[in-house]
Amino acid sequence: MKDENIKKVLLLGSGALKIGEAGEFDYSGSQALKALREEGVKTVLINPNIATVQTSEGVADQIYFLPVQPHFVEEVIKKERPDGILLSFGGQTALNCGVELYRQGILEKYNVKVLGTPVQAIMDTEDRELFVQKLDEINVKTIKSEACENMEQTRKAAAELGYPVIIRAAYALGGLGSGFADNEEELVKLAEKAFSFSPQVLVEKSLKGWKEIEYEVVRDRYDNCITVCNMENFDPLGIHTGESIVIAPSQTLTNSEYHKLRALAIKIIRHIGIVGECNVQYAFDPQSEDYRVIEVNARLSRSSALASKATGYPLAFVAAKLGMGYGLFELKNSVTKTTSAFFEPALDYVVCKIPRWDLSKFRGVDKELGSSMKSVGEVMAIGRNFEEAIQKGLRMIGQGMHGFVENKELEIEDIDAALREPTDKRVFVISKAMHKGYTVDQIHDLTKIDKWFLEKLQHIIDIDEAMKKCNINTLDKELLRTAKVYGFTDFQIARAVGLEDELKSMRKASLVVRSRRKNYGILPVVKQIDTLAAEYPAQTNYLYVTYAGVKSDITFENDKRSIIVLGSGAYRIGSSVEFDWCGVQALNTIRKEGYRSVMINYNPETVSTDYDMCDRLYFDELTFERVMDIIDLETPYGVIVSTGGQIPNNLAMLLDEQHVPILGTKAQDIDNAEDRAKFS
Known part of the structure; x- marks a missing residue:
């Protein structure tokens, strides 16, 4: 059951978007705040990023636009006196800040309880030496690595392990300062860079060419565990997961390989003592079934945002509820609304x-x-x-x-x-x-x-x-x-x-x-993601379009009461979370006005691709062809192109030619503004 002493909770955000730490933490934080609000808990958020959905009115009860740093967090704790704090929803920034608050005794001083995974478990996964010791206790293999504090130790470690080696900086995000060295000259160059922003550098044996596999695992305080999703990198080890094409569920593992790694993942997170969600990354040798655990992230990550969207299992939402003290068996899966959160998702599709x-x-x-x-x-x-x-x-x-x-x-x-x-x-x-x-x-x-x-x-x-x-x-x-x-x-x-x-x-x-x-009658059908491979009847609003099907899973009203909002697609330089915010605001307004809201977008890091943001979510392409497919099926009242940035804007004229009603600025006027010659 939930902890009744927790009346007010502080959540740490991730601050500014950066490479390796982007919109996925807006999504996971927003989910956590929703889960707490549902429990009648007062929420306080610290996040200085103005472009995010979570810093909008009505998501948290109190928002502080302050740096996510121990000094400022202490000031907020002093003023707000929260009963609990959540550290795992704001990426590496929040996690490192939480560890500092714990070390300085600030959490103890103000009697703030860490909800979810205990800080000691976070330290056990973040500090490489503790991590290896922890996994040695249960005979789980890790990559042999040496933690070094200076250049001399680094050289010695590399010589002992034998080249090629990989260098990593401790307490860093997105593989910052890491790389492969085939000889001493390359090693020195890499290590100098790594030492410039981290006190500890890890030298480890390179396993280039092995497969990289990842499991998302959830555990409650009663020691119940499920694996929500397993993923496989298209590229072999040596390319950061964030740089790799990833397939879910894994396609090339045999049944015994899949279950061997699944059982290991559960054994690891039980031993470390995670409460909520984490992911386990493996290097796996396809020739010999040999494996190494690369790392465990004791927080929500970009992979968990992906796993959430890939399976339709609301990971961040469930993790926040588990942090409040619930067991998995007490929670419903909020997407299907019919099954318990204790089901492992089954997929009848492939995600890339x-x-x-x-x-x-x-x-x-x-x-x-x-x-x-x-x-x-x-x-x-x-x-x-x-x-x-x-x-x-x-x-x-x-x-x-x-x-x-x-x-x-x-x-x-x-x-x-x-x-x-x-x-x-x-x-x-x-x-x-x-x-x-x-x-x-x-x-x-x-x-x-x-x-x-x-x-x-x-x-x-x-x-x-x-x-x-x-x-x-x-x-x-x-x-x-x-x-x-x-x-x-x-x-x-x-x-x-x-x-x-x-x-x-x-x-x-x-x-x-x-x-x-x-x-020829070759038309696409709409399929729903129900996390259960259709084993149970579930009505979800989470959809994709395919030609590999006979019949659509949903019925279309054709009553001209729906409005389609076109999303912004992938984050790129110059177009990121602000368009997610715009799309979400548009969806909220459409609902308020009594229309059905429909979103088309394919970015797994966003709040706009969240299951409870709209009446229908098409997780699909923003191309003329696909948008027209969906318009043919939905027959909407109109389409909004202005809240998704450049991609929807570029479709305006093409849709207009097909007599699609565009709401707001006319297509011709958009074209006059976008085309430089006409604009002049």
């Missing part, structure tokens, strides 16, 4: 997360990816098969409209070298290599990416090649349907059959394929 980089905006930046994060945002795509999910995802990151098919703009001199060295364009290099006739085995040897993934990518190329042998009149219904099921857009199909060159217009070519497809 792809990071988005904006490296072209910087001069002289190194495009190579490694153990330190450079991505500024990410997208999540949902499909009924891997091919569909990855093609959707590649279009969502906005690097061309072609899914996995040939990217004509990409020029590469040495394909072998480009496959060996991971960059932000590597997946397109694989596409180029396949078009040039590289085999799956050759690409696997160069990249160490699992052959299962490569064979699926080869399948996409095979469909593309089959279509290239046709023109629009000889393209048969079956091949067209196959292409749609595996994630091809009308435009990709038009390009493959040579229609784009023939009509000299991408738009016209796409529309020809669209009408041909509709004549």
Whole structure:
């Protein structure tokens, strides 16, 4: 049962958005505040970021726009006198601040109880030496690493472990200051950088080429545990999870491998004593079933935001309730509203997360990816098969409209070298290599990416090649349907059959394929994410669009009482959490005015893609084709394009041509403002 002595709770936010610490903490903090409010608990928030949803009116009872630092937090505690504090919803910033408050005795002095995971458990996961000791106690293997305080120790440790090694800075976020060293010269260069912002540097043996697997685990104070989601990196170990394409649930593990790692994850978090949520990251050797635990995050992370959105299991919400003292068996899953939070989600779809980089905006930046994060945002795509999910995802990151098919703009001199060295364009290099006739085995040897993934990518190329042998009149219904099921857009199909060159217009070519497809009766269906793979009847509003289905899971009212809001897509430099805030405000207003609110967005870090923010959430692409699919099904009263930044704005004229009612500023006026020549 819940702790009745807790009447007022202080929550630490994550401050400014930064690379590696972005919108996901606005999402998790907002969820926690909602969960507390539902319990009738007064909430106090410290977060100086004005662009977030959680700092808006009505989310917390009191907001302090102050730095998340011990001195300021103590002042707020003195004034507000909270009974409890939550540390795990504001990323690394909140966690480090919480540990400091504990060490300085401030929490004890004002009798503030840490809700959820105890601070000692946080320290056991954050401090590498304590962490290794803790896992040694239960005979769980960790990566052998040496904690060093100066350069001499660092050199010695690397020599003893044997190169190649990886360097990491302790108490850092997003792999800051880490990298691989093949020799002493590289080691010194890396270590100097790491010591400049951390007192402790870790040197560990490199396991490049192993698989990287992650489990999200939840535990309550009665020692009940479930694993909510397991994820697998498309890239082998050596690339930070935040830089890697991630697939959920894992696709290439055998049943015994999956259950071995699941059992280990539960054993670890019981021993450490987590209450709420955490994630366990593994390095896994596919040859021998050997594993190492890379790290445990005793807080919500970007991966947990992804796991939440991927499964429809509201992790942050549940974690906050567990922090209040509830058991898993006492809580309902707030998405399905019918099952207990004690169910492990089952998925009947595949989710693919792809990071988005904006490296072209910087001069002289190194495009190579490694153990330190450079991505500024990410997208999540949902499909009924891997091919569909990855093609959707590649279009969502906005690097061309072609899914996995040939990217004509990409020029590469040495394909072998480009496959060996991971960059932000590597997946397109694989596409180029396949078009040039590289085999799956050759690409696997160069990249160490699992052959299962490569064979699926080869399948996409095979469909593309089959279509290239046709023109629009000889393209048969079956091949067209196959292409749609595996994630091809009308435009990709038009390009493959040579229609784009023939009509000299991408738009016209796409529309020809669209009408041909509709004549054949090849139409998309809407599926719901119910976290239960349809084992129990559940009505959720969490939807995606696919061609791999026969019938939609929901019925459409066609009463012109819904309003569609177009979201802002992936965070990028110059477009981030502020558009999430705008979208959420629009949804709230639509509901207040008695209309049904519909959101289309695909960014897993946001509050706008949260299950309880709107009446219907389409977690899908913001392309002309997909938005039109949804408009055809929903027949809305109108569409709002002005709250999602540049992506929706660019769709305004195209939607207007199809007589879609755009609410607010007319499409023509938007065009006059956006087109520089017309504007002048």
